[in-house]
Ligand SMILES: Nc1ncnc2c1ncn2[C@@H]1O[C@H](COP(=O)(O)OP(=O)(O)O)[C@@H](O)[C@H]1O
């Protein structure tokens with residue numbers, strides 16, 4: 091018997107048992123729905139992550155730490171003490187080594203590195219401007235490797251920093267600092283105020299005591315302050331495709347260094363940095379530079395590594411959803427086995443007749459397997475169609491709810507994975523139909539056609 | 543020519559062993575109409591199953607056109623049945639959910655006949671049995687007589703050498719039964735195929751060229767009007 095004729099007969103017998111066929115395939119449809127959504131969400135999330143990274147991060151950028159344990163969460167437990175090496179405790183108790191100024195200088199000297207910027211610790215007390223209240227502030231280094239959404243004013247092109255007298259403010263400070271509009275703030279001067287408790291040496295104390303003048307002693311113990319003035323160059327807004335919605339004010343590398351040095355001079359933190367960002371010379375493969383630095387003992391991550399990390403997260407989440415889909419499929423497999431066994435029982439006579447007429451057991455078996463495959467096909471088509479229709483109509487809502495930004499969608503349906511999914515479902519259904527089909531194939535026609 | 547030589551069939555084992563066919567021997571010439579006659583439980587159906595390659599008795603030979611079908615491999619037996627044998631059953635055994643056309647088409651599909659040839663031969667067969675107007679109707683919607691006509695169309699569509707009919711009129715009223723009998727004997731005469739009817743009905747048996755009487759699995763007597 092020709093396969094096409096078997097398939098036609100399989101299709102017809104399913105049509106004759108419509109209710110049962112549809113109910114059985116609905117079980118598969120649940121799995122198909124979940125898997126289609128999982129595939130679409132995974133694809134969407136990966137593309138979104140890619141958009142985020144490519145539109146935000148300069149591919150030439152490297153994140154550098156003292157050793158590779160930094161990117162692994164740091165080492166916990168006691169470690170060998172190395173003189174001169176400085177560590178800092180992470181909230182989880184792990185210790186991470188810090189980069190020294192010597193490390194920074196050494197890396198900066200490399201010919202394949204354009205610039206290196208440590209993350210400076212700046213303990214600013216407040217930000218203000220004349221005639222306005224004071225507000226707490228977090229100052230960071232302007233990152234020339236990341237694009238930002240500019241609301242007013244303008245920022246320099248990628249890989250070019252702002253000047254030492256300039257500052258970029260997040261949108262919240264516009265009204266806090268008494269500007270009517272974001273545009274009004276551009277070109278205006280703001281002040282960042284720093285304080286530090288003095289680090290007094292024994293010699294200084296003795297000297298002060300020697301003067302026998304209490305004012306000298308008071309002066310020595312008085313907090314030291316610094317007011318740094320900057321001109322607002324841009325107001326930065328929240329961006330849908332920004333990696334972090336920044337609430338920090340941004341100042342140039344030199345300014346940040348100056349402020350950081352002021353707050354840390356005389357402390358353990360002076361010229362010690364947990365992490366630094368370096369820019370690799372255009373045309374040089376960041377992976378090569380990474381390897382060179384890793385060989386020197388540094389911990390280094392490239393923009394690609396970050397992408398890999400994000401993809402790992404996306405893939406893990408996708409894997410979980412796929413797991414649920416597979417669970418639904420396993421349930422539906424039992425549904426198919428059950429349905430097909432009942433079908434074989436109900437059609438004992440028919441099977442006996444077909445075998446009496448000379449149909450091979452193999453072909454009888456195939457008839458039932460194709461019926462199962464049809465059920466798989468139907469379930470796959472129903473499930474994935476509902477998923478696509480629901481997904482496409484929900485996409486705008488998801489995009490606005492998650493603030494993904496215009497043009498970005500979470501669910502991206504691609505025809506080839508869906509077609510492959512349906513084929514896989516048909517194979518799974520055929521597998522489920524194997525045992526009932528074998529029972530049908532082994533049926534003895536004489537027994538099946540016995541009437542008494 | 544069908545030669546049945548020493549066919550013996552036992553059901554069950556040891557103490558439960560039951561001799562359903564006991565050393566059956568006879569020869570049926572080509573084109574004959576033959577009745578296998580006997581009471582219920584005498585072994586008629588068992589004999590028919592052995593002669594048609596549905597069953598394998600443990601002893602004996604069934605030689606059809608020089609080939610012992612009991613020695614064939616299962617694939618060859620299936621092929622033999624699909625090409626050489628037509629079956630008609632007491633309970634019709636038509637596929638209720640399939641159309642008349644698809645019922646009759648089944649043996650041709652099993653024999654890998656092309657779609658075009660199939661269409662022609664199915665319509666011819668339906669015409670021969672007189673239900674060509676029911677081509678597209680589901681078999682379930684046919685009357686008993688029409689169902690048996692459909693079964694006959696299915697039995698003859700592949701132009702078999704031998705048609706086996708197990709109590710073909712057993713489930714029909716006498717008028718309908720008579721028309722079915724007429725149809726069967728007409729086909730037997732026209733096509734030259736051999737017709738083997740299993741029956742306990744003496745009147746039907748009397749219309750056959752040859753009568754093989756079975757009693758408790760043994761041949762009681764053979765009455766033949768052909769040489
Ligand atoms: N599968 C079987 N197992 C045991 N005994 C059987 C089986 N099939 C038939 N028989 C017995 O064999 C005898 C002949 O059966 P059968 O050929 O069907 O008789 P008939 O067709 O003449 O009514 C009966 O006594 C029946 O009970």
Ligand SMILES: [Mg+2]
Pocket residue numbers: 586587588
């Ligand atoms: Mg019988």
